[in-house]
Amino acid sequence: MAAVMRYLFSTPKISTKTLISSSLVPDSHNNTHEAAIPTKVQLRNISSSSNSNNKCVLHSNVKSLLDNTVGLSTPLESLQRGNWVKLICGASFEDVVDIRNLSLVYTLAGVDCIDCAADASVVRAVNEGIEAARDIAGLRRPWVMISVNDDEDLHFRKAEFDPEDCPADCSRPCENVCPANAISFQGKATVGILYTSEAPRVPKDGVVTERCYGCGRCLPVCPYDKIREVTYVRDAIATADLIRRNDVDAMEIHTSGRQSTLFKELWCALGDSVRNLRLIAVSLPNGGDSTISCMNEIYSVMKPNLQSFNLWQLDGRPMSGDIGRGATKESIAFAVQLAKAKERPPGFLQLAGGTNAHTIDGLKKEGLFQTSVANGETSILSSSTSSHALIGGIAYGGYARKIVGRVLRSMQSQHGGAAPIEDHPAHLLMALREALALVGPVKVFNP
Numbered sequence: 001m002a003a004v005m006r007y008l009f010s011t012p013k014i015s016t017k018t019l020i021s022s023s024l025v026p027d028s029h030n031n032t033h034e035a036a037i038p039t040k041v042q043l044r045n046i047s048s049s050s051n052s053n054n055k056c057v058l059h060s061n062v063k064s065l066l067d068n069t070v071g072l073s074t075p076l077e078s079l080q081r082g083n084w085v086k087l088i089c090g091a092s093f094e095d096v097v098d099i100r101n102l103s104l105v106y107t108l109a110g111v112d113c114i115d116c117a118a119d120a121s122v123v124r125a126v127n128e129g130i131e132a133a134r135d136i137a138g139l140r141r142p143w144v145m146i147s148v149n150d151d152e153d154l155h156f157r158k159a160e161f162d163p164e165d166c167p168a169d170c171s172r173p174c175e176n177v178c179p180a181n182a183i184s185f186q187g188k189a190t191v192g193i194l195y196t197s198e199a200p201r202v203p204k205d206g207v208v209t210e211r212c213y214g215c216g217r218c219l220p221v222c223p224y225d226k227i228r229e230v231t232y233v234r235d236a237i238a239t240a241d242l243i244r245r246n247d248v249d250a251m252e253i254h255t256s257g258r259q260s261t262l263f264k265e266l267w268c269a270l271g272d273s274v275r276n277l278r279l280i281a282v283s284l285p286n287g288g289d290s291t292i293s294c295m296n297e298i299y300s301v302m303k304p305n306l307q308s309f310n311l312w313q314l315d316g317r318p319m320s321g322d323i324g325r326g327a328t329k330e331s332i333a334f335a336v337q338l339a340k341a342k343e344r345p346p347g348f349l350q351l352a353g354g355t356n357a358h359t360i361d362g363l364k365k366e367g368l369f370q371t372s373v374a375n376g377e378t379s380i381l382s383s384s385t386s387s388h389a390l391i392g393g394i395a396y397g398g399y400a401r402k403i404v405g406r407v408l409r410s411m412q413s414q415h416g417g418a419a420p421i422e423d424h425p426a427h428l429l430m431a432l433r434e435a436l437a438l439v440g441p442v443k444v445f446n447p
């Protein structure tokens with residue numbers, strides 16, 4: 001706990017101007033930094049400044065928060081130490097305004113990687129957010145990762161329905177259950193929905209495709225069975241073009257793990273483009289006893305053309321981190337299973353699927369947080385250290401988006417439009433506080 005405090009607010013003398021009002025956004029964490037909770041008066045002091053003043057105050061306030069954190073390691077060092085954090089924007093989430101703002105906030109909070117849809121406009125939004133964050137605080141650049149699939153996969157689907165077919169007296173449980181505010185109806189419009197960064201934020205009826213990330217929670221709640229799921233597979237040629245760009249550093253391939261034929265087809269179609277990457281991740285569900293043999297099979301497919309580091313994303317309970325404490329159990333159990341396995345192939349291990357603010361505690365209870373193993377045991381490619389962490393780190397998706405998303409919705413309801421979050425310093429500081437409370441406990445490094 002003391003180390004967490006050091007990461008977040010090691011110097012107790014934080015200017016009152018750096019403080020933000022948590023009263024506007026419910027605190028979802030354990031308030032390890034409760035002493036820094038500001039007042040509404042302080043929030044007004046920020047908001048009432050002139051624009052240029054706001055910018056100066058913002059830069060100074062953000063730097064004050066970050067000056068009190070430990071120095072950031074490079075993404076590779078983080079993997080080796082076991083304090084790697086990845087933000088998952090969502091393989092199908094394509095709201096470029098939210099993605100830009102999320103990328104900005106989590107870059108400031110110190111994530112090592114930002115994982116997003118394999119789409120040029122989404123990649124552009126991520127990079128814009130990163131550069132805006134670096135403009136504010138001059139931090140190192142996190143890696144940008146695109147996510148693709150080799151076959152049907154829950155992460156690569158969209159819900160759809162025709163709102164004209166919905167009975168007028170339906171209580172719209174679909175709208176209430178959607179964690180992404182991706183379902184809206186005219187006259188009861190969801191705040192802040194938009195289609196592109198240039199277009200006005202005009203909600204439409206039904207599923208806002210760009211915001212739907214395929215969690216599937218709306219499907220079973222419709223009493224009239226009106227909602228369909230549409231699955232898709234990312235095109236390999238378009239993916240190869242994307243990863244040849246110099247603003248994409250990593251790629252993640254989602255696979256079912258049931259057989260390697262489709263993985264092999266995708267890998268062959270990507271050709272030499274994969275040599276441009278620094279990291280290649282494979283995301284797979286827990287296949288029980290067959291998991292290790294599946295990983296070895298996939299590794300043997302990749303090996304001849306693998307010139308980067310590789311990582312195994314242990315997808316415990318897909319897209320569920322925002323649900324609550326219990327959601328992370330399956331990702332922890334997956335990590336425990338892999339930690340015991342003797343014949344696992346080379347590559348870093350990273351948790352995902354159900355990860356949230358409780359994941360670190362679960363890893364600690366199992367003795368897996370920053371537990372070092374001899375380098376030779378997993379043969380990390382070109383590792384410069386003599387040892388590395390057994391579990392490289394954690395990826396946060398739905399939970400990370402939820403805690404910062406609340407601030408984004410609040411900003412949009414107050415100010416409307418598609419404003420960059422840095423134009424609203426009080427909201428940026430609120431969002432950063434939320435992000436730091438999630439990222440900080442992982443970033444603590446216990447050598």
Ligand code: SF4
Nearest residue numbers: 178212213215216218
């Ligand atoms: S699948 Fe999930 S994100 Fe998409 S509309 Fe349904 S509930 Fe919302």
Ligand code: SF4
Nearest residue numbers: 166170172174222226
């Ligand atoms: S629950 Fe079904 S019928 Fe009701 S509004 Fe949603 S999609 Fe339409």
